[in-house]
Amino acid sequence: MDWNKILQVKNVTKNYGKGESRTAALRGISFDVLEGEFLGIMGDSGSGKTTLLNCIATMTRPTSGEILLNGEDISAFKGARLAKYRGGKIGYLYQEFELLDNLTARENIVLPLALHGITQKQAQGSLMELAGRLDIVPVLDRFPSQMSGGQKQRVAIARACMLQPSVLCFDEPTSALDVESIASVTSIIKDLSKEMAILIITHDEGFAKQVGTRVVRITDINQ
């Protein structure tokens, strides 16, 4: 096992549908993320970026291939093991943030903890530390409809970081934001990258080059 490779995507394919309506979204994609690395993956719309992150975050299963986290094939996890893993060791920032509208920021952030057997009381210290760092203390009791796009994204980042993931994945983090929010999320992501590996997929080449320590094109790794 290669210890400095935290995430290894090995020859992953993902097909949607069958027969004539089949779409081959991922066609044997392979790449590694090194410990503490900040990897940007660039690709046009429809090139399989969201499908790739959904596979890595175990939201969907690849049709074939392996995804190893610290040498363990997470794409084969099932049942209780999968539930414990999902949203834990790999943090996932959805393109549309996916906060629940009827819960406050605080309730959204602590939502995944119950699945991992952690009480809100145990998590209070980490919640306040993260909220301070992400500048969301004033919005903790607001609902998503009362927050700006940048605030919603920072709340979603807090939710993804509560369980201290070793890899944090972002799906087009700049696409729903104004210029000011892009600057603030860029500095937040850079700050988080001191503690965890970061994988960002984006169609924004300038952003990828600005933040990533390594940038690859999905068309070069998706055979």
Ligand code: ADP
């Ligand atoms: P990107 O995020 O780069 O825009 P996606 O991963 O969303 O790309 O989509 C890759 C391809 O797979 C596209 O052709 C898309 O239409 C198709 N696709 C994505 N999700 C589904 C799905 N749930 N069912 C069928 N086809 C899908």
Ligand code: MG
């Ligand atoms: Mg997408």
